[in-house]
Amino acid sequence: MRLTYSIADQDFSTATSIGIYNLSIGFIRSMLDHPDLEQTTILSNPTLHQTLDDLKDRAELRTYAYPVASMRGRLWWDQFGCYREAGRIGHPWLFLPKGFGSMVLACPVHLAVCLADVTSVIYRERYPHAVSPAKHQYYVHTHRQTIRQARVIFTISEFSRQEIMTWAERQKLPCPPVIVAGCAPDQPHPPHRAKKDQILVDLRRAPHKRSDLAIDYMERWRQSTGYDGKIMAVGTLPDNLGIPDHPQWQYLGRVSPEMRAALLAESRILVHFTEHEGFGLPPVEAILAGTPSVYSLIACTGEVMGPTGCPFTNEDYDSFVAAMARAMSTSALEVDQWADALRARHNWPLIGRRILDALAHWS
DSSP: OEEEEEOTTOOGGGOSOHHHHHHHHHHHHHHHTSTTOOEEEEEEOGGGHHHHGGGTTTSEEEEOSGGGTOHHHHHHIIIIIHHHHHHHHOOSEEEETTOOOOSSSOOSSEEEEEOSOSHHHHHHHHSTTTSOHHHHHHHHHHHHHHHHHOSEEEESOHHHHHHHHHHHHHTTOOOOOEEEOOOOOSOSSOOOOOOOSEEEEEEOSSGGGOHHHHHHHHHHHHHHHTOOSEEEEEEOOOTTOOOOSSTTEEEEESOOHHHHHHHHHHSSEEEEOOSOOSSOOHHHHHHHTTOOEEEEOOHHHHHHHTTOSEEEOTTOHHHHHHHHHHHHTOOHHHHHHHHHHHHHHSOHHHHHHHHHHHHHHTO
16 A cells, blocks of 8 residues: 655644644554555655654655745645645555545545544534634545545544534535544553652633633542642643643643653652543553543543543542542552553554555455
8 A cells, every 4th residue: 555644734843632632642653653554755844853763764755845844835735735746656545644625626646644533624513612613614625625535534432533524414414434543642651650749730722621610629539638748830821721720730831742751650640531432541541650640520531431530520620639639549559450451442553453454345
């Protein structure tokens, strides 16, 4: 099998979703480990040189600077550049891990896409002021055309598969096969580290991440329990939200993957709030690093986590308190057992086989 894989539009420093960025890197690594992949061309950009350097002996890397240089360059790449390059290269398949196909050109080869979720196209319905009308319409039209052109769609959970098919039906679109490829952490066996008296709290600017609840519940819990360790907040804060003015709170902002891995391993607990996900990887990553995760129980996280970790209900503060107490008392042995269960379900070799088997079937 011969494949063109496009990540030329992705840059860690400006990525809206770090999860999608990591997923895109993970997908191509997992596929290159599959013996049926005979020839691969990766459409990349200068920001990815170090990240992809170890792949240069296993795939052809072509570099394009303009997709990440400006919004105009990104739009040109989405609508014209990517398909033109795929046609010139001539491999039978083009794989778009972000699912942004052209609204202008027909794909010259078989098109495979990953839609991790359809949050971008339903966001304005759920959060009316979070996305401009123009951006929303761009997402809608792009996704519509992508679904029309794709020969196969990959996604990362059964929850997302159902959402994609439901949205396609609402849009009166014939939907191609939607395959659950899955998702996995970058490090299946991250090194464990000595624990510090600190709790790691995920924050994100996006409304569905519920940073407002994360800060509110954590501060109420700190005051009511008398917890005197550090509360390390990482990520991006909405403009109208700040962390409590208290010395136990420390806001680190967006951190590098290496620093985040260290914080996960050193913390006693990871606290992760959300009300909509395509997968929800941070609670998995925490457990693999030896740290209990306290996470919002929604349809997707219930599917991904199974019986592991310490879930709570967003609407119920008391359930959050109970989840924190459960995490505080969880033994290292139990966390290791959770990690073994999650590692068996969510791993890159399994994902690579699912993707290449599906591409071979639909060739």
